[in-house]
Amino acid sequence: MNVIESLRTAYRGLVANKLRSFLTLLGIMIGVGAVVTMISIGTGASSMVTTQIRGLGSNLLMVQPGSAGGEMGGGARQASGTGTNLTLDDSKAIGKEVNGVTAVSPEYSSQTQVIYKDKNLNTSISGVTSVYQQVHNFHVLYGDFLSDEDQKVGAAAAVLGQTIVSDLFGQANPIGKTIKIKNVPFRVIGIMESKGQSGFQNLDESIFIPLSTAQKRLFGVDYLRSINVEVATEDQMTQASNEITALLMSRHKISDPDQADFNVRSQADILNTVSQVTGTLTVLLGGIAAISLLVGGIGIMNIMLVTVTERTREIGLRKAVGARRRDILAQFLMESVFLSLLGGILGLLLGMLGSMGIANIGGWPTVVSMSSILLAFIFSAAIGVFFGVYPARRASRLNPIEALRFE
Amino acid sequence: MDAKSLIEVENLSKVYGEGDAAVEALKGISMNIEQSDFVAIMGPSGSGKSTLMHLIGCLDQATSGHYGLAGRSVETLDDDELADIRSHEIGFVFQQFNLLPRTSSLENVMLPLTYLRGPSTDGRKHAAELLRSVGLEHRIKNWPNELSGGEQQRVAIARSLINDPSIILADEPTGALDSKAGDEVMAIFKRLNEEGRTIVIITHERYIAEYSSRIIYLKDGRIETDERH
Known part of the structure; x- marks a missing residue:
């Protein structure tokens, strides 16, 4: 039995129960759509924030009151940017005493x-x-x-x-x-x-x-x-950052770096933190959406099991007229992969529409990347195989005599 | 024993289950069926006629004994080889027709071609001819639910012929039909036999068996009588 023939058979099997096939497909469609949308939101947010932070300039150091490593020391700390201990004199001192600083x-x-x-x-x-x-x-x-x-x-x-x-x-x-x-x-x-x-x-x-x-x-x-400090070149960033820290610590009479009442950060530091956050966000959103994909897969398995039971006599007949085990396996596997792949493609379109809608309504840039398209395809095909194998194996192992007698 | 027999069955037995629950359905059957014969297998329920049918049809393997079909020893074949034999050598006709729903008569007749490994021929034309030969040329595009029982069984007969099998096995082919439709179906079998087809039917009705030229009567897993008439 060749591929085209089994595709045709699978197609006819699905068309025979249009509503049921559509509802099953809907589960995968929504799952894939949700994954694609969520990932596109995550990637969009990440690229937006990254661009903005890049726009701050790569040779910029930001000094803000409050400590960076609050969890290290005991007691209550003020959040970054809310302290009252940075003064204009600090700023002038940085401009005067730190090497490589071009503007403060x-x-x-x-x-x-x-x-x-x-x-x-x-x-x-x-x-x-x-x-x-x-x-x-x-x-x-x-x-x-x-x-x-x-x-x-x-x-x-x-x-x-x-x-x-x-x-x-x-x-x-x-x-x-x-x-x-x-x-x-x-x-x-x-x-x-x-x-x-x-x-x-x-x-x-x-x-x-x-x-x-x-x-x-x-x-x-x-x-x-x-205090935003412009450093002459990127190579001098670390040096300048250390000098600023030392200078401000001595001006504020602090000896333990953990106790510093200010923090010095570069654009790269912020970028790291933010991309960590948005990366986690993307994984989280995608993960939640993937659950719906899993549920869709279970839906496919459920329907395929029902289909196999319903068509027991047909399976018996096919075996009687010469179908081998693997022909039956291929037929039912093809049906479930067909369902989930079609669901995947429609879900991809849904996801693209969804992310476009969010971009339009929310003013939030979204990116449907090639990788998420591939992911949707591979995932939905894999789901079709994974959740289709068990029912298909069950069908292929039916005894033709008992299958033909099945009422 | 004649080496040219289409079917050679020697001391064939079949046991279902194991140990205390074992049931011996066939207790050593020996017979030959020649090319172009028309055989009816009769017997009360539980006599083993269905089991014999399944063994002859290569749907199941015997527990012991020899079964030769068209010169091949069936007992040594694995599942896939059995499927191939069914595909090439045997045409089935069932009591319940077993046509695919929502599928035209033509497509139903063509179904066995799907599993025919080998050079593909123009199945559509052949299937249409077969449907014409059973008097259903006007029903080619109809679905089974639009056909009468007799018509459905005639589609099933056409389907059993599509692979040009050595033997046609019919399991109670008239069991679900009224006597008029049953007679029509049997007339087709009669004609096919006259054209040279080997036909084995299972029935428990004497008047159906009368269409055949040889009646094998089974009782308790053994052949009780085997006579031509």
Whole structure:
């Protein structure tokens, strides 16, 4: 019995019970669809975050208050970025004393209310200095950025992200207009280029004002949220990171590195952490979806067992007219593989639609990779074989005499 | 013993089960069936006629004894070789027709070709001719559920002929038919025999057996009478 013949037989067996075959196939279809969608969400998230972190610049070190290895020391620790112990003087000291540093950007940011005429919104206000543009590779598009003079006098000047402009001003030109941040009037002097999501914040939704103004006039603090350090070359990153750690430890009078009240991280460190997280997420999502695939496989086995029982007399007849064991085995195996493979293909389409839908509705980039397509194919074929072998073997081992007598 | 006999059965016995539960269904059967013979096997239920049929049909192996079919010793064959013999040498006709549902008469007749290892011929044309020869040329595309019992059995007869077997085995072929349809079916067997086919039928009805030229009567696993008429 050749392959085409057994395919035809399998096809006819399935068509004979259209609804049943479809429902069985649906189990695999949903399973494969779910796996493909989930993996595409995971890969999409991972690639999105990776790109954003890359966008931060590869020669950037971030110093934030709080400890990195909180679980090592006893007692309560503050979470990263929430401490109050990094100061402008720390920042200046880094710029002066650490080798290979080309620019240091001290920053303080906080959420607060912004008002223009009758419109208001709650957004991120970043107190930065003139080097911010250089360190973050994020530049002003229209007008001017904040100057050293603005920093020195604590000027009430603001540079707006693109989203802020469209939210507050619509089509109007905002430069020269006055907005109120926490009821303090600020003159808009520039508009930033569009950068979108970067790291964990959307820079287009930020307003940039002089650091001194942010600390003293708006929020009344004297500490920093972060210090971003630009290092001349990537080779000097480790050296610079160590020097910064040593410098800040001596400035903060800490001798045990585990007790450090700050942490220094490079983009690569963050990338590692994030890809670990998204990798785990992808495996988790895929794993949950794979369970539904397994259930689909059991559905196939169930139906194949029913089919074998139902068609016992047919099996007996086929044997009587000359079918060998392996002909019967091939016929039923072909049916289950046909079912699961067709389910796999439809599931793949469903998964692609699903991930496109999520990309459209959720604004979440999804990637249906070649590997997940292959995975879906191989997996569904394997499920067809795995769950089809037992019923098919049962069919092939039927005694023709008893099978023919079966009522 | 004539070496040219199509079927040679010598001291054939069949035991089902083991130990105390063993049942001896056939207790040493010996007979020959010649080419172009028409044999009816009769006997009460439990006489072993079905068992004999299964052995002759190569659906089962004897416990002991010799069975030669068309010059080959069947008792030495394994499962796959038995399947090949069934495919090439034997055409079955069953009491319950055993046609595939939702499958046309033509496709049903062609089914055994699926398992025929060897050069494939134009089965479609041959199958159509066979259906015409049993008077069903107008039923070629119908499914079994659209046919009467007699028509279904005639499709089954056409199916048994598609591989041009040496012997046709019919197990109670009229058991599920009314007497008119039964007579039609037996007339076909009669004609096939006149054309040179070797036919063995099992029946418990005397008037059906009368169509044959030789009646073997089994009782308790042994041949009681074996006579031509």
